[in-house]
Amino acid sequence: MYDETQLKIIDATMTLIIEKGYSGATTKNIAKLAGVNESTIFRRFDGKKEIVTAAMELPKWNPGLSESDFVSHGNLEEDLLSFSRVYMSKVTPQMVRVSIGLRSAELEGAALPGIMKVPMVFKNVLVNYFTQMIADGKMRDCDVESVSLQFIAMNFGFVFLDASFGDKLVDVSKEEYIRNSVCVFVSGISKLNH
Numbered sequence: 001m002y003d004e005t006q007l008k009i010i011d012a013t014m015t016l017i018i019e020k021g022y023s024g025a026t027t028k029n030i031a032k033l034a035g036v037n038e039s040t041i042f043r044r045f046d047g048k049k050e051i052v053t054a055a056m057e058l059p060k061w062n063p064g065l066s067e068s069d070f071v072s073h074g075n076l077e078e079d080l081l082s083f084s085r086v087y088m089s090k091v092t093p094q095m096v097r098v099s100i101g102l103r104s105a106e107l108e109g110a111a112l113p114g115i116m117k118v119p120m121v122f123k124n125v126l127v128n129y130f131t132q133m134i135a136d137g138k139m140r141d142c143d144v145e146s147v148s149l150q151f152i153a154m155n156f157g158f159v160f161l162d163a164s165f166g167d168k169l170v171d172v173s174k175e176e177y178i179r180n181s182v183c184v185f186v187s188g189i190s191k192l193n194h
Contacts (some may be wrong), residue, residue: 001057002054002058005034005036005040005044006044006045006054008034008035008036009030009034009036009040009041009044009045009051010051010054010055010058010061011034011060012030012031012033012034013025013030013034013048013051013052013055014052014055014060014061014098014101015033016029016030016033017052017098017101017102018094018097018098018101019101020101021101021103021104022048022052022101022102022103022104022106022107023104023106025048025101027041027042027047027048030048030051049107052102052107055098056113056115061095061098062095062117062118063090063091063092063095063118064090065086065087065090065091065117065118065121065122066121067121067124067125069086069090070082070083070086070125070129072129072132074133074136074138076133076138076139076186076189076190077182077183077186077190079129080151080182080185080186081178081179081182083122083125083126083129083151084155084178084181084182085175085178087122087155088155088158088159088174088178090118091118091155091156091159092159092163093159093162093163093166094163095118095159096156096159096160096163096164097163099115100163102115119152119156122152122155123148123149123152126144126147126148126151126152127144127145127148130142130144130147130148130189131144137191138190138191139189139190139191140189140190140191142189147189150185151185154181154185158170158174158177158181162174
């Protein structure tokens with residue numbers, strides 16, 4: 001798909017975007033970090049936007065979350081534990097930093113479709129799952145859209161805080177957080193508790 005030089009340029013670009021944001025990742029700095037001439041960047045890509053679009057296709061820079069990653073067995077707590085573990089295994093602090101670094105008016109939404117795939121996949125899985133759990137009588141009737149967004153926020157919030165502050169703020173392991181937060185979440189939505 002991409003040759004070695006293109007991959008070096010992509011990796012250098014994304015590394016600088018994480019560190020300095022989109023605007024701060026100049027082609028001069030990209031070339032230096034990639035170990036290529038600045039003119040090589042423009043021979044291989046039309047510009048930074050095309051490099052970012054290319055990066056969004058690569059697993060190193062995009063978690064590639066798909067609906068098939070989420071398997072349910074009909075047990076609310078076990079399924080949500082599994083969903084959180086899958087989500088947090090793919091949406092890493094690095095992915096969050098990439099997402100933050102790509103927030104720029106200069107991109108004019110060029111990276112947005114790639115960034116939006118992950119929360120949209122997770123939301124679709126959750127909406128369908130919660131709808132089924134309500135139909136099966138395992139979850140109390142509620143607005144599945146709102147509950148899905150709450151679950152996404154609960155998971156993304158941990159990864160975001162970890163990416164932003166690390167152990168300066170986050171004193172629990174990822175697994176502890178998942179177990180505790182899912183337990184509380186399930187107690188609020190389970191039909192068995194009401």
